[in-house]
Amino acid sequence: MDNRSCAGLTGPNDMLQQNSKLLTTLLEVSNLVTSTMELRPLLEAILDKLRTIIEYRDAKIFISQGDRVSIIAHRSKLSPEQERKYPLPLEKEILRNPVVISDLWSDDELAVTFRNNMHEYMDTVFRDARCWMSLPMVYKDTVIGIMTLDHTVPGYYSDYHIELGTAFANQAAIEYENAKLYDEVKRRLQENEQRRRVAEGLKDIMRALNSDRSLEDILGFIIRQAATLLRADASALFRLDSEKGLLYLVASYGLPHLEPLDSGIGFRVPILQEAFAGRKPIVKTDPPETERSYSGHPLADAHLKWLRDNNCRMTAVPLICRDEVYGGIVLYFKSDGDGTDRDITNEDLTLAMSFADQAALAIDNTRLRKQAEETAVLAERNRLARDLHDAVTQTLFSASIIAEVIPKLWDRNREEGMKRLEELKQLTRGALAEMRTLLFELRPATLVEAPIEDLLRQLGEAVTGRARIPVKLDIKAAAKLPAEVKVVFYRVAQEALNNIAKHSGAKNAAVELSVNEDPNLGIIVASLRVSDDGKGFELQNVNSGRFGLSIMKERAEAAGARISIKSKPGCGTKVELEWVGTK
Numbered sequence: 305m306d307n308r309s310c311a312g313l314t315g316p317n318d319m320l321q322q323n324s325k326l327l328t329t330l331l332e333v334s335n336l337v338t339s340t341m342e343l344r345p346l347l348e349a350i351l352d353k354l355r356t357i358i359e360y361r362d363a364k365i366f367i368s369q370g371d372r373v374s375i376i377a378h379r380s381k382l383s384p385e386q387e388r389k390y391p392l393p394l395e396k397e398i399l400r401n402p403v404v405i406s407d408l409w410s411d412d413e414l415a416v417t418f419r420n421n422m423h424e425y426m427d428t429v430f431r432d433a434r435c436w437m438s439l440p441m442v443y444k445d446t447v448i449g450i451m452t453l454d455h456t457v458p459g460y461y462s463d464y465h466i467e468l469g470t471a472f473a474n475q476a477a478i479e480y481e482n483a484k485l486y487d488e489v490k491r492r493l494q495e496n497e498q499r500r501r502v503a504e505g506l507k508d509i510m511r512a513l514n515s516d517r518s519l520e521d522i523l524g525f526i527i528r529q530a531a532t533l534l535r536a537d538a539s540a541l542f543r544l545d546s547e548k549g550l551l552y553l554v555a556s557y558g559l560p561h562l563e564p565l566d567s568g569i570g571f572r573v574p575i576l577q578e579a580f581a582g583r584k585p586i587v588k589t590d591p592p593e594t595e596r597s598y599s600g601h602p603l604a605d606a607h608l609k610w611l612r613d614n615n616c617r618m619t620a621v622p623l624i625c626r627d628e629v630y631g632g633i634v635l636y637f638k639s640d641g642d643g644t645d646r647d648i649t650n651e652d653l654t655l656a657m658s659f660a661d662q663a664a665l666a667i668d669n670t671r672l673r674k675q676a677e678e679t680a681v682l683a684e685r686n687r688l689a690r691d692l693h694d695a696v697t698q699t700l701f702s703a704s705i706i707a708e709v710i711p712k713l714w715d716r717n718r719e720e721g722m723k724r725l726e727e728l729k730q731l732t733r734g735a736l737a738e739m740r741t742l743l744f745e746l747r748p749a750t751l752v753e754a755p756i757e758d759l760l761r762q763l764g765e766a767v768t769g770r771a772r773i774p775v776k777l778d779i780k781a782a783a784k785l786p787a788e789v790k791v792v793f794y795r796v797a798q799e800a801l802n803n804i805a806k807h808s809g810a811k812n813a814a815v816e817l818s819v820n821e822d823p824n825l826g827i828i829v830a831s832l833r834v835s836d837d838g839k840g841f842e843l844q845n846v847n848s849g850r851f852g853l854s855i856m857k858e859r860a861e862a863a864g865a866r867i868s869i870k871s872k873p874g875c876g877t878k879v880e881l882e883w884v885g886t887k
Contacts, residue, residue, distance in 0.1 A: 325356070325357055329353050329354075329356055329357050329472070332353055342487075343376075343480075343483050343484065343487055344377055346479070346480075346483050347365050347376060347377035347476070347480065347483075348377045348378075348379065350365075350377075350476050350479065351363045351365065351377060351378070351379045352379070354451075354453075354469075354472055354476075355379075357468055357472065358453065358465055358468055358469055358472070359455065359460075360379075360453040360454060360455055361432065361433060361454050361456050362378075362379065362429070362430075362453070362454045363378065363379045363380070363451070363452065363453050364378040364379075364380065364451070364452045365377045365378070365441070365449060365450075365451050365476070365480075366449050366450045366451075366452070367441075367448060367449040367480070368448055368449050373399070373449065373450065376449075380429065382429065399438055399447075399450050400440055400447050401440065402437070402438065402439050402440065402469075402470060403437070403438040404435070404436070404437045404438075404461050404465075404466065405418060405435065405436045405437075406435055406459045406461075407434055407435065407458040407459065408426075408430060408433055408434055408435070408436055408454075409434065410458075418436065430454065432456050433454040433455070433456065434454075434455065434456055434457060434458040434460070435454060435455045435456075435457060435458055435459060435460040436453070436454045436455075437452065437453045437454070437461040437465065437466070437469065438450050438451070438452045439451045439452070439466070439470050439472075439473040440470075440473065441473045441474065441476055441477035441480070442473075442474050442477055443474075443477040443478060443481050448477050448481070449480075450473075451469070451472075451473040451476060453469065498533075501533060502533050502655060505529045505532070506662070508525075508529065509525070509529060509659075509662050512525050512526075512666075513662070513665060513666055513669060519666060519667065519670040520554070520555060522666045523541055523554055523555045523663055523666060523667075524555040524556075524557070526541075526555075526659055526662055526663050526666065527539040527540065527541050527556070527557050527659070527663075528557045529659065530633065530635065530656065531557050531558060531635060534635055534656060535637075535646065536558075536635040536636060536637055537558055537614070537616075537637060537638045538556070538557060538559050538635075538636040539558065539633060539634065539636065540553060540557070540559060540562070540633070540634050540636075541554045541555045541556070541631065541632075541633050541663060542554065542571065542573065542576060542631045542632055542633075542634070543630060543631040544576075544580070544629055544630065544631045544632070545570065546629070548570060549572070550570030550571060550572060551570065551571045551572070551573050551576060551632075552569070552570055552571070553569075553571070554631065558636070559607070559610070561603070561606045561610055562603065562606075562607060569603060571604055571607075573620075573632075573634065575588050575620040575634065576622075576634060579620040579621060579632055580622050580629050583622050583624065583629075584622070585619060585620065585621045585622075585653040585656060585657060586619070587617070587618075587619050587648050587653070588617060588618045588619075588620075589617045614636075614638040614639070615638065615639040616636045616638055616639065617639055618636055619634070619635040619637070619648055619652070619653070620632055620633070620634045620635075621633050621635075621656045622660065623663055623664055624664055625664045625667050625668055626668065630664065630667060632660070633656065633659060633660050633663065635656060702731055703728055703731040703732055706724050706727060706731065707728060710724050710725060710728065730768055730772075731769050732769070751790075751791050751794060752790070752791065756779075756781060756785060756790050756794065756817065756819070757779045757817075759790075759794045760777060760779060760794070760797055760815055760817060761777055761779075763775075763794075763797055763801050763815070764776075764801070764813075764815055766801075767801045767802075767804065767805045767813065770805055771804070771805035771806075773804065773805060773810055773811065773812065773813050773836075774813070775801070775813045775814065775815060776812070776813070776814040776815070777814075777815050778814065778815070778816040778817070779815075779816075779817045780817065780818050780819070780820075781818075781819040782819060782820050782821060783819050783820060783821035783828050784819075785819060785828065785830055785883075786885070788863060789863050789865070789883055789885065792859045792860065792862065792863040792881075792883075793830070793832050793881065793883075795856075795859050796832065796834075796856050796859055796860065796867070796879065796881050797815060797832060797834055799852040799855055800834035800856070800879040801815070801834060802852070803852060803877075804834070804836045804838065804877075807838075808836045808838025808839060808840075808876070808877060809838045809839045810837050810838030810839075811838075812837050813834070813835065813836040813837075814834070814835050814836075815832075815833070815834050816831075816832070816833040816835075817830075817831070817832050817833075818830065818831045826886060827884060827885065827886055828883075828885060828886065829882075829883075829884050830882070830883045830884075831880065831881065831882045831883075832879075832880070832881040832882075833878065833879070833880050834878075834879045835876060835877065835878040835879070836876050836877055837876045838876050838877060839873065839874060839876075840871040840872050840873050840874055840875045840876050840877055841871050841872075841873060841877070842871075842873060843869065843870075843871055853869060856869075856879070860881060863883060864883065864885065865881055865882060865883035866881070866883075867879070867880065867882075868880045
């Protein structure tokens with residue numbers, strides 16, 4: 305239909321038809337907002353629908369933004385640069401009402417004003433335009449913007465077009481506000497989802513920190529999480545050598561050109577130096593053409609080329625460990641150069657700092673773990689040295705004295721010499737047993753491998769050699785104990801025999817072990833008894849921390865066994881351990 309005839313529609317059928325078409329189009333516009341289109345495509349679709357009821361050469365939608373009115377959608381040949389600079393066509397007050405300029409090239413006052421305001425576009429955007437119309441977009445009695453149309457025919461737009469266009473512009477305003485609301489809801493949902501993903505990511509990092517993974521693996525995981533959750537294209541963690549002033553790559557993500565990098569190659573990264581100086585995040589949006597302070601190594605040069613080729617924006621955060629700069633994390637964002645790059649917000653910087661804090665925590669944990677291991681090793685060495693001095697060294701010293709005396713005794717009293725030889729035999733066997741026990745401490749895995757009979761026999765020989773207390777063994781093991789239970793039985797027997805050697809004053813001791821299996825019930829019943837004929841003690845008068853009583857009870861509880869300790873002054877001591885379980 306030729307829209308120029310709309311103003312002359314007088315027949316009821318023609319008017320009804322035109323109004324029906326308008327209502328149908330407005331309904332279609334209303335349905336557009338329920339789609340998943342973004343705001344700009346939605347407004348451009350609305351302009352396409354407008355063409356079905358009002359013919360135009362060019363159409364634009366301007367939205368009020370404070371004191372300015374900016375173009376947000378158009379159906380024209382505007383370049384992106386022209387679109388960004390497009391000014392107000394007329395005074396804002398005039399645009400609160402519908403305006404029609406019948407001929408843009410006439411001497412009419414509005415036409416002259418229009419040409420003066422739009423002079424740089426008259427020979428390009430408006431070269432073929434003659435008639436121009438502006439329609440206010442009203443939402444809840446507020447003008448939120450304007451819709452403009454132009455046509456190649458002078459005087460084309462009439463009062464009827466204004467009536468149709470105003471109804472359409474107001475409907476477009478409603479759909480614009482609905483779309484804004486939809487975008488706001490979607491944005492908030494995305495923010496909530498992002499916060500959820502961040503929380504999950506931080507939980508994953510905490511799990512990694514509490515695992516036995518290597519520091520390099522944990523740091524690599526942290527920067528992968530940082531890049532993913534901050535939507536960066538790549539990330540890297542550098543360690544600072546403050547003496548050389550160089551940075552050394554520790555872990556990287558999304559930087560394949562640095563994968564073969566030798567850890568001995570140093571970098572100079574100015575953005576990190578800025579972050580170190582202020583101890584705060586730095587954002588750099590300019591192309592990295594000034595990043596000329598890298599070392600001249602080919603891989604470092606390849607990294608600089610990668611930055612330039614991808615027009616990378618960068619965010620750097622310092623990594624502070626115990627108030628000292630350890631290094632820093634750099635996040636890389638590739639830029640398309642079309643002005644649509646994502647802005648780095650304060651929330652992003654806060655999140656980036658939290659990743660740096662997690663990395664610092666991993667480094668501190670590794671340092672503390674290493675110090676703890678070194679301390680434990682030193683403590684273990686000191687303990688072994690004490691045990692060697694208290695047991696093996698003294699036993700060997702006694703054995704060496706007896707060995708020196710035996711030749712002289714042998715000539716005088718052969719019977720006494722034989723007695724000393726037997727004593728020397730016990731001492732050397734005891735020393736050997738002590739050495740084997742100490743070796744078990746150095747290699748705990750052998751406790752699991754050795755039979756319980758051999759372990760208990762060795763303990764008995766060690767006590768006999770060290771304290772000259774004969775230990776009688778009675779072992780009846782018809783079944784094998786689970787490894788963890790066997791270790792508990794060994795440790796309880798060891799503690800009980802050590803107490804006998806140090807505190808009991810006994811002349812004799814005994815170790816009894818019984819391990820039986822009931823094939824019908826599929827259970828194992830094991831019992832251990834360590835007893836002596838020493839001086840004994842009153843249990844109620846003894847501090848629970850003495851004689852290793854608490855240690856034995858803790859070991860028994862850990863294995864699900866029952867332990868009892870019986871003693872009276874002058875009646876010796878008896879330690880009994882019982883366990884019932886399955887293989």
